[in-house]
Amino acid sequence: MFKRGCVQVWSIENPEWKCKIDEGSAGLIDVCWSPDSRHVLTTADFNLRITVWSLVNKSVSYIKYPKKASKVLDFTEDGKYLALAERRDCKDCISVFVCSDWELIKHFEVATNDLAGICWSPDGRALCVWDSLLDCKILLYSPDGLCLSSYVPYQHALGIKTVAWSPSSQFLAIGCYDEQVRVLNHITWKTVAEFHHPASIESQDTQIIYREAEKKLQLRDQRFSLQDISTKCPQSKYEVVEEMPVHIKTVKADTETANPKLGIGVLSWSSDNKYLVTRNDNMPNCLWIWDIRKLQLCVILIQAEPVRCAEWDPAHPRLAVCTGNNKLYLWSLPGCVSVEVPTDTGIQITSLQWNPTSHSLLLRGKDQFCLAFLEADEEF
Numbered sequence: 001m002f003k004r005g006c007v008q009v010w011s012i013e014n015p016e017w018k019c020k021i022d023e024g025s026a027g028l029i030d031v032c033w034s035p036d037s038r039h040v041l042t043t044a045d046f047n048l049r050i051t052v053w054s055l056v057n058k059s060v061s062y063i064k065y066p067k068k069a070s071k072v073l074d075f076t077e078d079g080k081y082l083a084l085a086e087r088r089d090c091k092d093c094i095s096v097f098v099c100s101d102w103e104l105i106k107h108f109e110v111a112t113n114d115l116a117g118i119c120w121s122p123d124g125r126a127l128c129v130w131d132s133l134l135d136c137k138i139l140l141y142s143p144d145g146l147c148l149s150s151y152v153p154y155q156h157a158l159g160i161k162t163v164a165w166s167p168s169s170q171f172l173a174i175g176c177y178d179e180q181v182r183v184l185n186h187i188t189w190k191t192v193a194e195f196h197h198p199a200s201i202e203s204q205d206t207q208i209i210y211r212e213a214e215k216k217l218q219l220r221d222q223r224f225s226l227q228d229i230s231t232k233c234p235q236s237k238y239e240v241v242e243e244m245p246v247h248i249k250t251v252k253a254d255t256e257t258a259n260p261k262l263g264i265g266v267l268s269w270s271s272d273n274k275y276l277v278t279r280n281d282n283m284p285n286c287l288w289i290w291d292i293r294k295l296q297l298c299v300i301l302i303q304a305e306p307v308r309c310a311e312w313d314p315a316h317p318r319l320a321v322c323t324g325n326n327k328l329y330l331w332s333l334p335g336c337v338s339v340e341v342p343t344d345t346g347i348q349i350t351s352l353q354w355n356p357t358s359h360s361l362l363l364r365g366k367d368q369f370c371l372a373f374l375e376a377d378e379e380f
Contacts, residue, residue: 002029005027006020009055019055021040021042021053027044027045035078036079038055039052039055040055043066047068047072049065050066050084052102063084063102065086065087066086067087069085069116070116071119072084074119074120077124078124080098081105083095083096084096085117085118085129087115091109092112107145110129110139111139112132113131114135116133117130119165120165121169122166125142125169126148127142130160133159133160134159136152136153136155136159136176137151138150138184139151151174153182154178158263161176161263162266162267163267164267166269167272169186170186171192172186173267173269175267175278176263179196179262180194180264181278183195183292195297197264197280197288198248199247199283201246203245206296206297209299210238210240210302211239211302212237212329213237213239213304236327238335238338241302246300248283248302251284261282263280264278264281265280266279268312269312270317270319271315271316271317272317273292274317275298277289277310279310284306285303286300286302286307287307287310287319289301289319289331299331301336303329305324307321308351313358315358322349322351323349325348326341327339327340328349328361341363347363347365349363349364351364358374360372
């Protein structure tokens with residue numbers, strides 16, 4: 001409850017246990033869990049401080065000077081360390097804390113003009129720092145503050161929009177406003193591949209193109225109530241496109257507004273490091289799946305509606321997609337399927353999340369949600 005400056009916590013195992021955190025006059029703009037689920041981190045208004053609340057012994061710790069950025073803090077995958085971006089004396093800094101007692105163990109300046117985000121590598125050996133969208137710059141630091149590398153793809157144009165580490169920490173993918181993805185290796189921090197997103201596909205060399213084909217409702221021979229018509233969506237299936245060239249629908253970006261719909265807005269690795277999915281925001285209906293082993297385009301998914309969310313299965317090379325209707329779309333190596341969610345409420349799926357076991361999916365709408373379970377022997 002951000003307006004009240006309060007956070008409420010409940011226990012799933014013990015329904016009688018509950019906790020209320022009140023920031024008071026300091027206000028509240030953000031809240032997150034620590035990796036051990038024993039602490040809650042809250043950010044006060046105007047980024048005045050970050051407060052660490054212990055749910056075990058009720059102790060409170062304060063971290064001052066957090067920077068206002070898109071991703072101001074990040075935990076290592078093992079949950080041992082926290083990196084926090086700070087702004088002191090008009091300079092960007094990074095502070096590294098031990099999560100066991102929230103003690104500061106390292107503080108160092110970074111060579112950015114206006115730091116926009118930070119991200120640990122999955123193995124915790126490198127910290128990626130990127131500048132604001134006005135400066136296209138990536139910096140790699142070791143946990144002790146040593147600058148490992150600096151990478152500047154281009155200058156004098158809108159810069160970095162998304163960053164994603166591969167699960168093995170071998171590759172770092174960078175999505176920019178110039179509609180390209182650049183992949184760096186972890187040894188020399190040099191580019192090993194650049195992926196383009198053309199609006200027209202002239203030939204079908206290595207990729208398979210799937211297009212969603214919708215079948216409109218036939219109302220002549222059937223009687224539908226107004227509720228049925230409002231909740232039912234057209235049935236759809238995927239068709240393999242063979243005729244070339246293929247023209248992908250584009251949206252003209254308004255460069256006069258902040259955060260224009262341009263550049264790589266979705267960038268995510270599969271759990272086995274073999275595939276990378278991307279979406280160019282001025283082609284909102286299209287997903288691009290790249291084969292990292294061959295460093296080439298593998299699959300193009302063309303949806304009937306703009307893609308809202310795309311998430312990889314945490315255990316298999318399987319991608320789940322939603323577009324704001326009542327359907328769930330799944331891609332894996334055998335092909336694509338479109339599954340209609342069998343509910344009477346007509347849920348419009350705007351986001352989704354896999355269970356860590358990969359056996360179920362949480363499908364979220366505006367004011368409702370549902371769980372989707374997959375059979376253990378299902379290929380999709």
